[in-house]
Amino acid sequence: MSDNHEQHDHMNIPKYVGVFLVLVVGTILTYYAALVDMDSIFPGANTLVALLIAFTKMAVVMLFFMHVYWSKRLIWLSAIGSFFWLAIMFAFTLQDYLTRSEGVFGR
Amino acid sequence: MSAHSATDKFVYHEPGLQHQFEDMGQQEESVTIGMWMFLVQEILFFGGLFTAYLVFRYRYPMAFAAGSNHLDAFWGGLNTLVLIVSSLTMALTVYFAQKGNRSMQVILILLTMFFGSVFLGVKAVEYTDKYNHGLIPVTGWNKKTPAAEPGAHSAHSAKPCYEVEHGGEHTYVNPHGDFLWTDCSLVKTAMDGNFLTSAEKAGYFDQAFAPGAEISADKFRDKVRIFFFLYFVMTGLHALHMIVGLGLMTWLLWTAFKGYYSAEYYMPVEMSGLYWHFVDIVWIFLFPLLYLLGRHFLHTH
Amino acid sequence: MQASDAISTGYGSAKGNYLTNGSTLASWLLTKDHKRIAIMYLVTVSMFFMMGGLYAAAIRLELLTPASDLLETGTYNRVFTQHGILMIFFFLIPSIPAILGNFMLPLMIGAKDLAMPRINLLSLYIYWAGGLLTLYALMQGGVDTGWTFYTPYSTTFSNSYVMAVGLGIFINGFSSILTGLNFIVTIHTMRAPGMTWFRLPLFVWAHYATSLVMILGTPVIAITVLLVAIERTVKVGIFDPAIGGDPILFQHLFWFYSHPAVYIMILPGMGVVSELISNFSRKKIFGYEFIAFSSIAIAVFGFLVWGHHMFVSGQSVYAGLVFSFLTMVVAVPSAIKMFNWTATLYKGSITFDTPMLYAFGFMGLFLIGGLTGLFLGSVGLTVHLTDTYFVVAHFHYVMVGGQVIAYLGGIHYWWPKMTGRMYSEFWGKISAMLVFVGFNLTFFPQFILGYQGMPRRYAAYPEELQVLNIFSTAGASVLGVGLVMPVVYLTHSLVFGAKAADNPWMLPGLEWRTSSPPPTENFDVMPVVTWEAYEFGEENGLDLEAARRSDVVTA
Numbered sequence: 014m015s016d017n018h019e020q021h022d023h024m025n026i027p028k029y030v031g032v033f034l035v036l037v038v039g040t041i042l043t044y045y046a047a048l049v050d051m052d053s054i055f056p057g058a059n060t061l062v063a064l065l066i067a068f069t070k071m072a073v074v075m076l077f078f079m080h081v082y083w084s085k086r087l088i089w090l091s092a093i094g095s096f097f098w099l100a101i102m103f104a105f106t107l108q109d110y111l112t113r114s115e116g117v118f119g120r
Numbered sequence: 121m122s123a124h125s126a127t128d129k130f131v132y133h134e135p136g137l138q139h140q141f142e143d144m145g146q147q148e149e150s151v152t153i154g155m156w157m158f159l160v161q162e163i164l165f166f167g168g169l170f171t172a173y174l175v176f177r178y179r180y181p182m183a184f185a186a187g188s189n190h191l192d193a194f195w196g197g198l199n200t201l202v203l204i205v206s207s208l209t210m211a212l213t214v215y216f217a218q219k220g221n222r223s224m225q226v227i228l229i230l231l232t233m234f235f236g237s238v239f240l241g242v243k244a245v246e247y248t249d250k251y252n253h254g255l256i257p258v259t260g261w262n263k264k265t266p267a268a269e270p271g272a273h274s275a276h277s278a279k280p281c282y283e284v285e286h287g288g289e290h291t292y293v294n295p296h297g298d299f300l301w302t303d304c305s306l307v308k309t310a311m312d313g314n315f316l317t318s319a320e321k322a323g324y325f326d327q328a329f330a331p332g333a334e335i336s337a338d339k340f341r342d343k344v345r346i347f348f349f350l351y352f353v354m355t356g357l358h359a360l361h362m363i364v365g366l367g368l369m370t371w372l373l374w375t376a377f378k379g380y381y382s383a384e385y386y387m388p389v390e391m392s393g394l395y396w397h398f399v400d401i402v403w404i405f406l407f408p409l410l411y412l413l414g415r416h417f418l419h420t421h
Numbered sequence: 422m423q424a425s426d427a428i429s430t431g432y433g434s435a436k437g438n439y440l441t442n443g444s445t446l447a448s449w450l451l452t453k454d455h456k457r458i459a460i461m462y463l464v465t466v467s468m469f470f471m472m473g474g475l476y477a478a479a480i481r482l483e484l485l486t487p488a489s490d491l492l493e494t495g496t497y498n499r500v501f502t503q504h505g506i507l508m509i510f511f512f513l514i515p516s517i518p519a520i521l522g523n524f525m526l527p528l529m530i531g532a533k534d535l536a537m538p539r540i541n542l543l544s545l546y547i548y549w550a551g552g553l554l555t556l557y558a559l560m561q562g563g564v565d566t567g568w569t570f571y572t573p574y575s576t577t578f579s580n581s582y583v584m585a586v587g588l589g590i591f592i593n594g595f596s597s598i599l600t601g602l603n604f605i606v607t608i609h610t611m612r613a614p615g616m617t618w619f620r621l622p623l624f625v626w627a628h629y630a631t632s633l634v635m636i637l638g639t640p641v642i643a644i645t646v647l648l649v650a651i652e653r654t655v656k657v658g659i660f661d662p663a664i665g666g667d668p669i670l671f672q673h674l675f676w677f678y679s680h681p682a683v684y685i686m687i688l689p690g691m692g693v694v695s696e697l698i699s700n701f702s703r704k705k706i707f708g709y710e711f712i713a714f715s716s717i718a719i720a721v722f723g724f725l726v727w728g729h730h731m732f733v734s735g736q737s738v739y740a741g742l743v744f745s746f747l748t749m750v751v752a753v754p755s756a757i758k759m760f761n762w763t764a765t766l767y768k769g770s771i772t773f774d775t776p777m778l779y780a781f782g783f784m785g786l787f788l789i790g791g792l793t794g795l796f797l798g799s800v801g802l803t804v805h806l807t808d809t810y811f812v813v814a815h816f817h818y819v820m821v822g823g824q825v826i827a828y829l830g831g832i833h834y835w836w837p838k839m840t841g842r843m844y845s846e847f848w849g850k851i852s853a854m855l856v857f858v859g860f861n862l863t864f865f866p867q868f869i870l871g872y873q874g875m876p877r878r879y880a881a882y883p884e885e886l887q888v889l890n891i892f893s894t895a896g897a898s899v900l901g902v903g904l905v906m907p908v909v910y911l912t913h914s915l916v917f918g919a920k921a922a923d924n925p926w927m928l929p930g931l932e933w934r935t936s937s938p939p940p941t942e943n944f945d946v947m948p949v950v951t952w953e954a955y956e957f958g959e960e961n962g963l964d965l966e967a968a969r970r971s972d973v974v975t976a
């Protein structure tokens with residue numbers, strides 16, 4: 014409860030700048046990755062790479078800028094939980110669209 | 121969690137402590153959980169839009185790639201960097217608030233506000249550009265230019281839509297401020313490479329799809345318009361959150377300037393920081409999804 | 422009444438209560454007291470309930486005869502739409518959480534207030550704003566899309582006030598989000614010393630689960646309604662198939678919220694019933710942990726089944742199968758609750774006070790409502806039953822037979838605490854029984870009507886279906902009388918009712934250990950909890966004999 018005061022000794026200015034640099038590198042990387050045709054490796058590879066970079070950037074912002082790394086389990090849970098619920102929304106919507114023409118009974 | 125003892129009720133009240141709480145620790149924990157619940161709510165709020173994006177991009181990848189290629193990745197990338205810088209200054213604001221450093225707080229809040237405004241300025245430039253090129257999806261909301269000469273309008277649409285040369289300067293003719301889209305060269309490429317999805321085969325053509333079939337410029341335009349609709353709704357809602365964030369920063373600037381915050385009491389700074397970082401995270405996803413995906417088609421085909 | 426002195430653990434105040442603490446309009450409108458906010462919710466929610474009830478009466482009167490004579494079909498569309506919108510968004514969703522939850526949750530966990538009193542007041546104002554906008558739209562001529570706002574009818578074709586009502590619901594959604602947010606924070610941080618998670622009354626667990634659904638689901642309906650509003654305004658969007666959009670996507674987004682929303686409506690009701698069953702059996706609830714975690718399970722699994730509203734919409738067969746299977750799964754936690762309640766009753770010393778009558782009503786009606794839900798959740802059968810009166814009967818059994826009955830039970834149960842007055846137990850029992858009988862007479866025939874193929878949302882129907890419709894309308898009149906009676910005798914009790922003791926039912930819960938009505942800060946001394954939930958017995962200073970005696974007095 015009152016341990017909020019101690020947690021901030023974990024970050025200092027060089028570390029904040031380090032996180033910032035990771036984000037800048039990620040941005041540049043995602044731009045150039047988008048120009049390369051990775052879909053020829055397997056379909057959707059470009060999308061996957063873009064999302065992986067975005068997720069990494071998000072994770073860094075949440076963990077260090079938003080201090081989730083040093084927060085209570087409840088904060089971890091709400092951060093992860095909200096994305097889990099997004100995943101539910103995406104997955105259960107897509108399970109309809111992805112199986113429209115070739116459902117288990119075929120067409 | 122509720123470890124506060126039964127006896128400390130009437131001991132004394134610290135500054136900034138609200139009446140329903142027993143001590144600062146309880147208040148800080150409540151505010152933090154409350155803020156995170158608010159952010160969870162925000163994530164699901166944007167989530168509806170991301171679901172819509174997902175569904176339509178899955179169905180009409182070429183239309184979305186065409187739209188993405190038409191956005192200016194330079195401005196989008198610049199804005200990403202601008203937001204990241206503002207996130208850094210915001211994180212440092214919280215850092216200096218914890219140290220009780222008032223002048224650094226004020227300076228960093230000002231910097232955060234500056235970069236936030238730059239972001240919105242760039243957004244305005246981009247929106248204006250879309251207005252000038254007939255890319256706002258709503259009829260009548262684009263720049264209106266009367267037909268230069270009779271017949272120019274019809275000549276415009278007589279050509280198959282996939283025969284558009286890139287870089288060529290074509291005149292902007294848009295008497296009603298319609299959504300204009302004449303370039304479906306990507307579909308042609310995809311059709312030749314035989315990788316149109318079944319939804320695209322049904323969605324881009326007037327007749328049943330067959331190799332070499334004529335693309336319907338109107339039907340394709342509708343799908344690209346959905347991309348731009350989502351682009352405007354998503355970035356618009358994000359910009360709205362930026363404006364709210366700037367309002368929050370203004371209030372924070374005033375209170376920090378007045379010296380309300382100390383190493384003991386800085387919750388408002390930290391909570392505003394959480395909000396600001398959240399808005400940054402939304403953009404971290406919007407940038408690749410709207411500006412970048414599908415860009416490789418242009419560079420390789 | 423004097424029996425309450427048997428409890429020596431009173432934390433109540435002799436100095437006055439929350440009702441006497443200020444009598445100006447400002448002292449109400451600017452209050453941060455969760456109890457006053459709850460009372461203001463009670464007044465407004467009741468008004469919306471009565472309006473929704475009037476629309477229901479109009480529907481039943483129209484359906485008395487096969488022809489569309491009382492209401493012309495267009496008007497009928499508006500009437501059933503507005504009945505649905507008022508009842509769902511402005512009554513069912515806020516009723517138990519915003520009134521009973523708001524009032525009781527801090528008392529039950531031993532807090533001075535909710536964690537965020539100003540946010541609580543804000544949520545009330547947002548509710549009022551959304552309600553006013555909706556009322557304005559209804560005055561202007563209303564809306565005819567059905568409460569589901571299916572596209573493209575709502576975005577493109579309907580000529581009614583979709584925008585205003587949609588925005589009213591959009592605004593109102595944030596009231597619900599803020600209430601949920603407030604509850605979660607409160608339950609996490611405001612519990613009194615000794616009030617551990619597994620000593621929380623099950624009403625509190627139910628509200629925790631409800632709040633999760635509010636926070637995770639409501640924003641999605643907000644953005645969906647916003648998209649509909651944008652599409653309607655600018656004539657471009659993503660839901661109209663004529664311009665490349667997808668109406669099924671709207672249904673996915675809509676039901677992502679609106680199926681879990683039925684749990685926003687029913688979970689708090691289940692919480693109330695858990696309280697009533699245990700307390701009026703004077704027996705520790707059976708399977709506390711199972712009931713607590715089944716609430717959370719319902720909140721989670723409730724998000725995985727929305728496609729059962731879309732079996733015939735063009736959704737893929739595969740998705741239909743998955744959603745159908747998960748719908749069966751989500752019935753399990755509800756069944757767990759039913760079994761545990763029944764086990765609690767076993768060998769309990771049951772008293773049949775009005776709240777308990779409602780609890781019994783709930784168990785019977787919710788059982789029917791829940792089981793018919795399984796009929797509708799099976800892909801094959803649903804093809805026959807979709808959009809018939811079978812569906813209407815099913816969800817009224819859950820929503821009215823479940824939620825409204827639980828709400829009434831809760832109101833009666835806590836009325837002495839909220840107002841400091843006893844209502845008339847005689848009239849209470851009469852009305853509880855009228856509601857039960859009237860309700861069954863109204864809605865049971867509708868199962869048969871639906872099975873025979875009578876579609877919902879039509880003003881006219883074939884003549885051979887008239888008999889059952891007459892039954893239904895007759896039942897509705899009885900139900901109406903049963904619902905109006907509490908308004909009369911509860912209001913009457915405010916002035917003429919006997920003064921309520923601090924603990925009129927002789928119960929161990931924390932809310933009964935302060936005065937009736939409670940003081941503004943709920944407890945004069947911070948309470949320390951040393952007992953488990955629903956612990957009856959001498960060690961709690963609770964005298965079962967005295968309790969029985971007082972039951973005799975109140976009856």
Ligand SMILES: [Cu+2]
Pocket residue numbers: 679680683726727729730
């Ligand atoms: Cu459902």
